Amino acid sequence: EIMKEVSGLKVLEAGIEEKLGISKVVVVPGDSDQSPWVKKEMGRACVNTMRKRFHDENIIAVAGGTTISSVAEMMKPDTKNRELLFVPARGGLGEKVQNQANTICATMAEKAMGNYRLLHIPDSLSHESYQSMIEEPSIKEVIGLIKNSSMVIHGIGDAKTMAQRRKTAPENMQKIEQAHAVAEAFGYYFNEAGEVVHKVQTVGMQLADLEKIECVIAVAGGASKAKAIRAYLKKAPHTILITDEGAAKELIRE
């Protein structure tokens, strides 16, 4: 029975790799929309994928959200004692503290017995404050680490869900809706074609930086996120996707 289930998931993985044109997909059993523990299984799968790709020295940039929080929860010390430095991928995006990249980054580093550096940046900044903040030596240093990271771990969300969760200002809410945004990842909103239609202004990793990063892992599951996952991956083909059966079955359908 177990072997049958495993081979079924392998077929799903191969099918999605082909359909979305990405090189690596991992599918865990279940649907995280229905069963919260499935997020932990995605977390475990992500940790395994990370460990296979570590070098002797690593800078790992992590985004926020409940899924990446599960990755942190499942993190364990590296048996090979490699150097692990964790940084938040971007500054404040308007999330509650438990969903913030800073919080998750610190937990992940502690569980990995690695080191971490944090970004202390307010959620919304005027253009002038932003310009002077990025000149602050302590912030400049962390931004430098982020831009040089060897690995990025991020979530993908449904655009509307994320905009509401962040209590987005009405004018931006309208912009996001009028542009038919369906996906969100680390502060960027995307339409069905995978094009950026809105971005939250903050420091740290920018979308263009992703292309130069060796290992980019997106962790997102639940049938309700299938549309967002598909849209986001249209323009991010070198991403490794960790997902669940719930999202996978939707992704393979059409």
Ligand code: F6P
């Ligand atoms: O706000 C951080 C973030 O990583 C978003 O970019 C993403 O859309 C969201 O969290 C995913 O959150 P969750 O895993 O809780 O669905």
